[in-house]
Each structure stands twice: as C-alpha cells, then as structure tokens.
Amino acid sequence: MPHPRQPRPPRPADEDPVELALLKAELRARLDKLRWTLDCNREHWRRVAADSPPRGPWHAVAGLAAQISRERILAGERPPPNLPPDWTP
Numbered sequence: 001m002p003h004p005r006q007p008r009p010p011r012p013a014d015e016d017p018v019e020l021a022l023l024k025a026e027l028r029a030r031l032d033k034l035r036w037t038l039d040c041n042r043e044h045w046r047r048v049a050a051d052s053p054p055r056g057p058w059h060a061v062a063g064l065a066a067q068i069s070r071e072r073i074l075a076g077e078r079p080p081p082n083l084p085p086d087w088t089p
Helices: 017-051 064-074
Strands: none
Touching: 017 064
16 A cells, blocks of 8 residues: 655755755754743743742743843843844843
C-alpha cells in the first residue's frame, strides 16, 4: 500500500546553500526572540510570586516583562533583533 502523502517538491533551500544559510539565520533570530521573551515572562511571574501571598491571589503587573527586558539590556545583555519598541530602552 503506497504512502498516502506525496513527496514534497524541492524547495529553494534544498539546492541553494546561500538560501539555506539565510533561512537558518532567520530561524535563529526568531528563536532568540522567543527565548528572550520567555525568560522575561518567567522572571515576571517569579517576581509576582515573590510579592504575593503564598496561596494567592497572584496579580500580574502590567508592563513588568517589558521592564525586565529593559533592565537586562541596561545590565549589558545583548537583546535579540525585532523586540517590540517598549521592550528596549
């Protein structure tokens, strides 16, 4: 019984090493931005938990993740490209 899905057509990156390098660089940049955002959000909730009663309720602070991002940049960390403007100093 043949496989139900047909093989995909060749993509430009399959044959062109320059195109592949560009795609990998774009993917790396997107992943760096995601990691940065997740780290800032983790720190946001860590701070919220530290300032809240042990059993809650926890209240998110508007703009805290963006503030944490700005603090990290001012502390010397290199931010990823394409961060929202309010996340950079």
